[in-house]
Amino acid sequence: MAELNIAALGMFQSDPGETDAHLRAKQSGCPVSGLGAEFDPFSEDYLVDPYPFFERARKEEPIFYSPETDCWVVMNYDDIISIFRDPDTFSAALARHPVTPLCPAAAQVRDELDIAIEPALVDESPDTHRDHRRIFGDAFTPKRLDQMDSRIRVIVNNFIDGFIADGEADLVGQMLYELPALAMFIFLGADDQDATMVKKLGSRRAIVNWGQPSQSEQVDMMGDMGRHWDFTKGLVMDAMENPGDNYLGDMVRLHQDDPSLFTVNYLINVVFVMMFAGHETTTQASANGAKHLLENRDQWEALCQNPELVPGAVEEMLRIDPSIFAWRRIATKDTEIGGFSIPAGSKILMMLGSGNHDEAVFPKGEEFDHLRSNAKRHLAFGNGAHFCMGAPLARLEMKIIFEELTRRLPHMNLAEGQDWEYVPTLIFRGVQKLRVEWDADQSHG
Numbered sequence: 001m002a003e004l005n006i007a008a009l010g011m012f013q014s015d016p017g018e019t020d021a022h023l024r025a026k027q028s029g030c031p032v033s034g035l036g037a038e039f040d041p042f043s044e045d046y047l048v049d050p051y052p053f054f055e056r057a058r059k060e061e062p063i064f065y066s067p068e069t070d071c072w073v074v075m076n077y078d079d080i081i082s083i084f085r086d087p088d089t090f091s092a093a094l095a096r097h098p099v100t101p102l103c104p105a106a107a108q109v110r111d112e113l114d115i116a117i118e119p120a121l122v123d124e125s126p127d128t129h130r131d132h133r134r135i136f137g138d139a140f141t142p143k144r145l146d147q148m149d150s151r152i153r154v155i156v157n158n159f160i161d162g163f164i165a166d167g168e169a170d171l172v173g174q175m176l177y178e179l180p181a182l183a184m185f186i187f188l189g190a191d192d193q194d195a196t197m198v199k200k201l202g203s204r205r206a207i208v209n210w211g212q213p214s215q216s217e218q219v220d221m222m223g224d225m226g227r228h229w230d231f232t233k234g235l236v237m238d239a240m241e242n243p244g245d246n247y248l249g250d251m252v253r254l255h256q257d258d259p260s261l262f263t264v265n266y267l268i269n270v271v272f273v274m275m276f277a278g279h280e281t282t283t284q285a286s287a288n289g290a291k292h293l294l295e296n297r298d299q300w301e302a303l304c305q306n307p308e309l310v311p312g313a314v315e316e317m318l319r320i321d322p323s324i325f326a327w328r329r330i331a332t333k334d335t336e337i338g339g340f341s342i343p344a345g346s347k348i349l350m351m352l353g354s355g356n357h358d359e360a361v362f363p364k365g366e367e368f369d370h371l372r373s374n375a376k377r378h379l380a381f382g383n384g385a386h387f388c389m390g391a392p393l394a395r396l397e398m399k400i401i402f403e404e405l406t407r408r409l410p411h412m413n414l415a416e417g418q419d420w421e422y423v424p425t426l427i428f429r430g431v432q433k434l435r436v437e438w439d440a441d442q443s444h445g
């Protein structure tokens, strides 16, 4: 059986070479099917609307090998769930491994950085993940979230105040881009003056990790990484001196009471993960959600009339067009998915966006329905041991965003004639601009 070198899969490793699974696929004449050859995840058509391809794949070939990505691509809800729920067989170690191997120049910049990346929650192995997740997850308390509610609402309203008199806005550029970073900064006790800077430093990370970056983008991003790390480390070290009344302060106090729970470097790594996972995702989920809601005008109006429907609508937004629409695992041993033999070392691409439209679970899955009774079963936050730790905060942010937008701008419409542009990555899906307009005289100041 193939040996799986988990250490080679970590964040920003260079190309480990072709995987054993890839070589075996080639040697055996390759099981590449029609859909496997056709799957072109960076093509314009797919990036703009991958759902017709998903629908076809669920009918014709719900699991196939894609040579382009060197991944087994999994489309059905139940198969994805079974992968998520078996972290021993399907390791999360691949989560931050770059889809496009780092070029030598970027690898050199990386090697010269003074950073100490280690697996942290999202890509951690089950033996250490279980304990760490309990500690960091338990600290995500209702009290901490309650404290966030009124502060997020103020920020959302400040953004709306900034454009309400104009009668038009790009909701992404003028609100959704920055808002989740500000919320994350409050949650961690960071100075919100730095949010824009951190947002910029992280902006290339999605492309470099999960896209097809140019060599110069890779090199620039490695420089950003160093600055991002220094900022995160400084934040944690300051909190060690003076732990505040916030989530990071709670974690520091836990460490100081019992240093055996986790090391300071591990804490820096978790915060480093949150500094990215905690905002890019929510920005894009809210942008996709706003687009779908406004495209279904009657449902937008239903929320304007009945704000108590917003939490259910948020689940449906996360289902219909999730911001992480694909996510990876790697098989630690020879195994099987949906009757297919999968060799050890195989990379697996779980198409969360496809699972979320699977008719076996979500009847009329292509349709947006804010009253869908089981929308919350969506896969947008994953499932099982690594289920998104920040889901309660993301849900709260989205709830407030849509409560306030429907309250203050009930006459808002999508501007006509806009082209939809998406980030070119295998994993993230988010509309980059969302132009909306309204009659400024009718809006609620």
Ligand code: HEM
Residues within 6 Å of the ligand: 084, 092, 121, 122, 123, 133, 273, 274, 277, 278, 279, 281, 282, 285, 322, 323, 324, 327, 380, 381, 382, 383, 384, 385, 386, 387, 388, 389, 390, 391, 393, 394
């Ligand atoms: C709409 C917004 C969000 C989406 C769609 C999202 C999605 C995800 C997904 C798909 C995973 C991987 C699950 C798996 O591997 O099984 C994940 C993990 C994670 N997310 Fe989120 N996330 C969001 C917001 C947040 C926020 C706001 C935070 C931080 C406050 C956060 C922190 C994390 C962490 C720490 C993990 C790793 C958990 C673990 O491995 O135990 N996420 N998220």
